[in-house]
Amino acid sequence: MAGPAEGRADEVIQRLDDVTAALTGLSDVLDQEEDLSVVMDRVCRQVVGAIPGADLASVTVLRDGTPESLAWTDQQTLAVDHAQYGAGEGPCLEAAESRQVQRVAVAEAVDRWPAFAEAAAGLGIHSYLSAPLFIDDEYHGSLNLYSTQKHGFQELDAALLELYTTAIEAALRNARRHLRARRQVTQLREALTSRAVIDQAKGIVMAVHRISAEQAFTMLVERSQRENRKLRDLAQHFVDETTRPAD
Incomplete structure (x- = not known):
């Protein structure tokens, strides 16, 4: 029988495999698709499957300092994003502006972003994980995960999301350079x-x-x-x- 350490190692390997598979699938999409919003829609759906505890996902971009959602998994996700934009605070804005991963549970969110936390709780969201996403000067913002669980994300989830976003940043930059050159x-x-x-x-x-x-x-x-x-x-x-x- 595998011990706790072995079980944990197997879990990490499986999670890495899931992220790697998601990145491979995204590479195939980039070979066929030029519309960035379509690519980002695929990113949102992939990352929900690759990161346990993620129920919703979205991509926020800042245009002249104004946030907008470029892609989202469903209307509930869009409502959570808009709650942040309306409040002027929240994990996606913090990640985009600070260029740091934000992993926050509901209790901490109430202290950091009270207006947003109240709105998000009303939408059934209790945990947040956002990673900065910088493609170029035109497209930069954050990749956001939301969970209905109060402790939906672990340190490993944050590390995997950061790994995923770092990889897709490089892939998207190359794809956009190739598209511009073409x-x-x-x-x-x-x-x-x-x-x-x-x-x-x-x-x-x-x-x-x-x-x-x-x-x-x-x-x-x-x-x-x-x-x-x-x-x-x-x-x-x-x-x-x-x-x-x-x-």
């Missing part, structure tokens, strides 16, 4: 294509009217303004019409 490449490709088409149209105008490149470009710009069409679209249409084989 968008920049797409924009550059479109710009180069537009330039090539405009140069073709300009060359045709120069040849037909025997005018300079600057004059040809001016003619195209003026026509695009008259017809209220993008210069690239006008140039493409002009090239297509000019180079179309005769019937």
Whole structure:
């Protein structure tokens, strides 16, 4: 029969395995999904399954100092978040501002955040665990867990949540950098294509009217303004019409 120490070790290993599995699943989502709110919704649902005692989860972000919920598991979760925002106090705000994990039971919450604690108790929430979540200057805040139990979270839960958030921060930063780079490449490709088409149209105008490149470009710009069409679209249409084989 396993002793207490062995049982505790098995529990820690199992909990680590759960967190690792959640992170693996999140990596698969990041490969397929670009919408951050959708990714964060998956984060909330994963972390409730990975951290025992967590009944609800949400992600809070601060925009110009104003908190808002980016994702949540259900409407009760959103109500708890809004209770914090309305009171101007609570674990998610403390975690976001202090960059420190907040693990608080109901008795301590009454002393630290009386207005929020009263509202949360009315919603059936008695334990709180929030970890700071910093992706970039646009997205930073906290990942929040709520429990209906009065002592719903242990030190191990706090350590696992911190491990989880640290890992997803890195993954999300990389994903957002990759997305920005991909968008920049797409924009550059479109710009180069537009330039090539405009140069073709300009060359045709120069040849037909025997005018300079600057004059040809001016003619195209003026026509695009008259017809209220993008210069690239006008140039493409002009090239297509000019180079179309005769019937």
